[in-house]
Amino acid sequence: MLLNIKDLHVSIDGKEIIKGLNLGVNYGEVHAIMGPNGTGKSTLAAAIAGKEGYEITQGEIIYNGKDIMEFAAEDRAREGIFLSFQYPVEIPGVSMTNFMRTAVNEHRAYHNLGPIPAAEFLKKMEEKKKLVEIHSKLTSRSVNEGFSGGEKKKNEIFQMAILEPKLSILDETDSGLDIDALRTVANGVNMLKTEENAFVIITHYQRLLEHVVPDFVHVLYDGRIVKSGGKGLAFELEEKGYDWIKKEFEEA
């Protein structure tokens, strides 16, 4: 199993957001996590990625056979965990090329490899740019600076393509995208999907799931997974909304 989360409790500033969550993700699988706003979806993503201030008070996160809870965020990344941000930040003056080369080289150093040769790196950039249909000018610009919403999200997928993670978590990558950008993001994921990696797609709507077919759909509500099912569950949610889930949960 690539990711095994058991009875996870996460607090921010003393307030419990995740309240006993279980999730298992195998190699080659795509999981969708859905749910209304404010139920802990992004908190779960940040906690797996190791953001500071997200305190795990109980439970465990086993990734690739390792308890990663004591790992710094950069080490989790180097172990192959990638988070596509809901709101990618801008870093003025730092070119995408420079940023990615630094990232790639820090990954390589962690795995006892020397810096990537310049020619190899540029070739890789070109290859992946095509894959995610990213404008070649974007990579010479500063990280996310002046990018449109769609460009920022495509840029996340581009970085994912370069870093070749084992576990990719997409935090509302589909929100605010027009249909073309959505298709590009979906294509990117589909192209990168192999039997050696896995995806956790956090989303509000099922429209991304029309393009990236999930193996499992989970509904997160009040810090717990309250319902799991196949891809059919996503359509059901789209049709009926979340109210019935809430009702079901509160009755139980």
Place this chain on the structure above:
Amino acid sequence: MSKEDNNILDEITQSEYKYGFVTDIETETAPKGLTEDTIRFISAKKKEPEFMLEFRLKAFRHWQKMMEPNWAHLNYPKIDYQDIIYYAAPKQKKELESLDQVDPELLDTFNKLGISLDEQKRLSGVAVDAVVDSVSVKTTFQDTLSKHGIIFCAFSEAVQNHPELVRKYMGTVVPYTDNYFAALNSAVFSDGSFCYIPKGVRCPLELSTYFRINAANTGQFERTLIVAEDSSYVSYMEGCTAPMRDENQLHAAIVEIVALDNAEVKYSTVQNWYPGDKNGVGGIYNFVTKRGICKGANSKISWTQVETGSAITWKYPGCILMGDNSVGEFYSVAVTNNRQQADTGSKMIHIGKNSKSTIISKGISAGKSQNSYRGLVKVTRRAENARNFSQCDSLLLGDRCGAHTFPYIESDNKSSVIEHEATTSKISDDQLFYCNQRGIETESAIGLIVNGYAKEVLNQLPMEFAVEAQKLLQITLEGSVG
């Protein structure tokens, strides 16, 4: 000065040169304190012509009437000017036999900066093997320069060998009456560089103090004079990225640049004097007066500085834009960490018509440091269509440091256009987490973000300087977050 005088001067100076300059200076040091006798002693020791002694004495008498300025946003204990030794003969530093004898902390920094082993030895005073003959490199360098008629030598050598040039230009840009520290420097300056580019010559090399013979240990009161004749060009680099230690706490330097018609001078500095320890103990007080005059039409002077060192920095490189269509530029990155304090910026004085100036200042404060930008843009009455653009940005790391901006604008001409932009920003936790999530650790992330922030300025540096300066910024800020 008449030709005859010159000849006499030359004769005296040269004949004095014959007698061992080296033999009797080994341990000679002036007594502590500053009086007219000290000045006479220094001048005599340096075997200076009469005009130089007079200049020093005038400066000293003026200095005595002056008050140390206190308007800067700086806080330091009162300096006792009578407790300083103003002349110590440039005694040979004891050579070390190997790098094993050098402070390991210093070596660590050298390695982080990527300074070659030979260079490390040179900087830390280890005897260099005969194979790497740095003297021969310097000689080749000097040959190339003299082929073009370029003079590049120690200031004291210029006083001996080119007194007419020194006399003509010294003090014309920074008169000894300019300010307290300029007066002090004019009275007691130790040595420095002199550079003269003849008419129409484009200096084929980046001039760096590194290549100047006798450049070592110019001391605490450095004085530099650069003269660019009509239609000439020179790029000059001062300092180095390697940390510089000095037992003298007070430094007061002067740099003067004269650019005549169509001439261009590019002056780049990397200042990395010892900043003191984490609590601000020790560290250099750096009071510098740097100014250029664009004397001729269409002339241009460009200052680029990367300031990371010193406990106290007081420095406002500026340009007097006298020639019509002349251009002045100032690009600065000033980093302060721990207890460092910097009050730095630029002065642009517009006199010529259509004169243009640009000020790009990037301050970075970390730790408990205080970083101030202070600048003056002055447009005089006859400076028709003068233009200035100033941008002053501050970047804060942590919440115990300070960033301040004191821009002064004085305009006496309605046709002038003056723009001032300022921003203050912080490295956000979200930026750091974003980098971390891509596998970049926090220290590298700060380096990346800071270099991105300072890019506009770093791009102005000569290539070889720029790469080192980038690493230097990162090293300076190590341990400042988290």
